[in-house]
Amino acid sequence: MKRLFCCVTVLLFIVVLSGCRDERPPNLVFSIEDVNGRIIGAIYGTPSVRIADELGAARPLRTGDELMGNLLIGSVDCVIMERSAAEEVLTRTQGVRMLPEPLLEYDMRFAVAKENAELLQAVNNALVALNENGTLGGFRDKYFSGIDFVYVPPEDVELHPGSLTLALPPDSPPYSSMDAEGRFSGMDVDVARAVCDYLGVELQIIENDARELVTAVWFGRADLALGWLPSEGEELINISEAYSHAVHVVLVRK
Numbered sequence: 001m002k003r004l005f006c007c008v009t010v011l012l013f014i015v016v017l018s019g020c021r022d023e024r025p026p027n028l029v030f031s032i033e034d035v036n037g038r039i040i041g042a043i044y045g046t047p048s049v050r051i052a053d054e055l056g057a058a059r060p061l062r063t064g065d066e067l068m069g070n071l072l073i074g075s076v077d078c079v080i081m082e083r084s085a086a087e088e089v090l091t092r093t094q095g096v097r098m099l100p101e102p103l104l105e106y107d108m109r110f111a112v113a114k115e116n117a118e119l120l121q122a123v124n125n126a127l128v129a130l131n132e133n134g135t136l137g138g139f140r141d142k143y144f145s146g147i148d149f150v151y152v153p154p155e156d157v158e159l160h161p162g163s164l165t166l167a168l169p170p171d172s173p174p175y176s177s178m179d180a181e182g183r184f185s186g187m188d189v190d191v192a193r194a195v196c197d198y199l200g201v202e203l204q205i206i207e208n209d210a211r212e213l214v215t216a217v218w219f220g221r222a223d224l225a226l227g228w229l230p231s232e233g234e235e236l237i238n239i240s241e242a243y244s245h246a247v248h249v250v251l252v253r254k
Contacts, residue, residue, distance in 0.1 A: 024253065025073070025253065029099070031099065031101065035078060035250055038055070038057070040052035040058055040059065040076060040078055041059050041071060041078070042058055042059070042061075042081065043060070043063070043085070043173075045171030045210055046173075046175075047227070047248070048248055050210070050211070051103070056077075064081065064085060067079045068089060068093045068251075071096060071252075072096065078252045079251040080103060081248070082249075083102070084144040086098055096251050096253060096254065097252060098249050098251055099249065099252060103248045103250050105246065105248070106230050106245075106246055107245055108244040108245065109230055110195075110224050110240035110243070111226075111238075112223070112239070113237060114218075119224075123195055123199075123224070123240045127243050130194055130243075136191065136194075136244070139187050139190050139244075140244060143186070143187040157198065157199075163196075163201055164196055164202075166192050166206070166223070167216040168205055168207065168208060169207075169208060169209065170184070172210060172227050173186060175187050175227055176188045176189055176226065184205045187244070188227055192205075192226060
């Protein structure tokens with residue numbers, strides 16, 4: 001009798017679990033074409049929010065784990081993230097998968113004022129040198145592959161007076177974010193500092209909303225900007241050579 005009771009209890013438990021799984025909202029997004037018009041989660045402050053806003057109703061949240069929780073309970077229909085961040089959050093999330101086709105790909109570049117052709121050429125020269133000596137690859141490995149890379153500034157660079165002002169969004173990890181002490185950190189920060197080290201000038205960073213980075217350069221509030229979408233404001237600013245490549249993907253319920 002006791003054994004029969006245990007069997008019945010196990011069966012009831014399985015039924016309850018099955019019922020819970022059945023209550024999970026069904027997936028509605030099977031291809032990137034299905035993203036249009038959906039409620040789309042994205043990490044607050046990142047370019048993914050702007051992409052989500054163009055495609056449907058964006059729901060910005062602070063962390064990847066918050067996004068996954070909202071996706072699983074159906075508060076959002078899908079999530080847009082940069083691929084490296086998506087791959088990382090998938091390692092600790094069950095019930096979610098990545099669509100095989102990327103939503104958007106683009107090269108990441110500096111924004112430079114139209115009238116400052118000399119600065120544009122100097123930045124491009126620096127990026128070529130930093131790519132050839134492995135610095136840019138080292139930064140990519142550090143932020144996207146978890147490989148320990150230590151940047152060593154050059155010692156044989158002629159120093160020049162003055163500084164370059166860089167506009168950055170404060171909430172776009174892993175590219176740029178503020179630490180507990182109010183200092184900027186992230187891949188874009190490291191790239192910009194390496195460029196300034198190569199040019200022999202100091203770097204000054206100002207906080208700027210992600211939607212207004214191009215206008216910050218256009219109006220002269222900053223010499224450079226990072227963290228913007230290259231399709232934005234090309235008629236207003238010049239763009240540098242690429243220093244990295246971004247891929248935005250879509251995450252959905254299984």
